[in-house]
Amino acid sequence: MKLDKKTYLARIILIVVCFCIAVLCYVRMNQSYDELARYPYVNDDNRDILLKYLDSDDINYMINQQIRPEQFMDFIELDGFEMRNALLYSAAKKAQNSDNQSIINFVNRYRSHFSLKTLPDLLKYYSYIDLITFYETEWVLNENLKLVSDLSDPFVILNSTQTIYKYKPEVVSFQNIFIQQACLEDLKAMCEDYKKVLGKELTFERGYEDYETILNQYNGFKEQYPDYADLYMSTAGQNEMQLGYSIIISGLSQWLIPYLDSLNSSEETAVEFVNLETLEWLMDNSYRYGFVMRFKEDKEEQSGKAYNPYVFRYVGKKNAKKMFKSNLCMEEMEFSSL
Structure with a gap:
């Protein structure tokens, strides 16, 4: 069946109108979407700061790992802050106090040498300065050499590694x-x-x-x-x-x-x-x-x-x-x- 020109034009106009409505709805939905809706610890005091300093990947990581604001808010505005290292910053601060910027710099630079489990033990027995000196000198000369992290063990055996x-x-x-x-x-x-x-x-x-x-x-x-x-x-x-x-x-x-x-x-x-x-x-x-x-x-x-x-x-x-x-x-x- 052949459509007359008026019907054909009406259908085109309808399609355009539907497309415009869909685009408008999509824009409105994006404008109203709350990235922090799934984060139970958001409040009026921290919402703006979180949205200012965290991108979508950071927010998703924070939500998935259920990282609490008190574990990173002291660091979030500082240079080099990385959400994936937030728990390490917090653990370092708790184990051995230092200024927050220095902790960020330390964790970011030497992250490959410790885990969330071993870092508190290391900082219980070694100073930040000693750890930095070790990683920059001893370890550079011998990458197989590892620091003993738990020195509460009286049966530690020391050797070439x-x-x-x-x-x-x-x-x-x-x-x-x-x-x-x-x-x-x-x-x-x-x-x-x-x-x-x-x-x-x-x-x-x-x-x-x-x-x-x-x-x-x-x-x-x-x-x-x-x-x-x-x-x-x-x-x-x-x-x-x-x-x-x-x-x-x-x-x-x-x-x-x-x-x-x-x-x-x-x-x-x-x-x-x-x-x-x-x-x-x-x-x-x-x-x-x-x-x-x-x-x-x-x-x-x-x-x-x-x-x-x-x-x-x-x-x-x-x-x-x-x-x-x-x-x-x-x-x-x-x-x-x-």
Whole structure:
């Protein structure tokens, strides 16, 4: 059926009118659409700020993650604010206070090094400055090196991939050394029983040492004995003397230096252990007081260190007894509490 011109024109006009109405409705709907309608924490005080500083992606992320205003409103107006890092800003602020702009800069730059779970632990034990210095220096040189985030664990094992950088534990003084409070009473008991049996004092060469002290010692040791230094000592941050749970019995230097000198010499020279009576008593009895020989003769492959009978580590009586009875080193042990 052929349409007359009037009918044809009327239909075109109707189509145009419908299209215009649809466009108008779409515009009106967009104008009235509330992006924050699904956000239960919006109010008259924060609505304008949220709409000013957040785009649609930010708003959707905020709503989907149910991030509360109190977790990011202190940061939202600052340079570099990213909604996807909002919870990290809040966690950092809570763990270790600093100015808000510095926190944003820190989190944005080093985001790949931590998670929402590990960041509070890191900031419990390390300052922002130490973390920044570590990421900009130590990590740049060795990307496999990771910071130990939970230093409440007394059984932390340090090695070429784990470091505590410049962390300083709280230690107490005993005789001529410093140690963690947790092992003080057992160490005292061991010294008392040692004196009762052998009639002399149990003495120590070293206890807790800080990052700078260990670094100086290591550098000097490495320069003098480049082929053997890493077998008997670890650099700062990776040295367990920095944890405060280790002790070195008197006699190590008197034995080790002549021994290494003999290895460097063209002439074979037998070097005997110094303070042998003390070492033998400790090998048989230290576990009773929660201490174990850290670098045993038959565990060099597991520990990565050469045999050293002068270094003892506190692990608690129950763990030490199990390690002694089963001939285990720390790398093989599943620890229970102290």
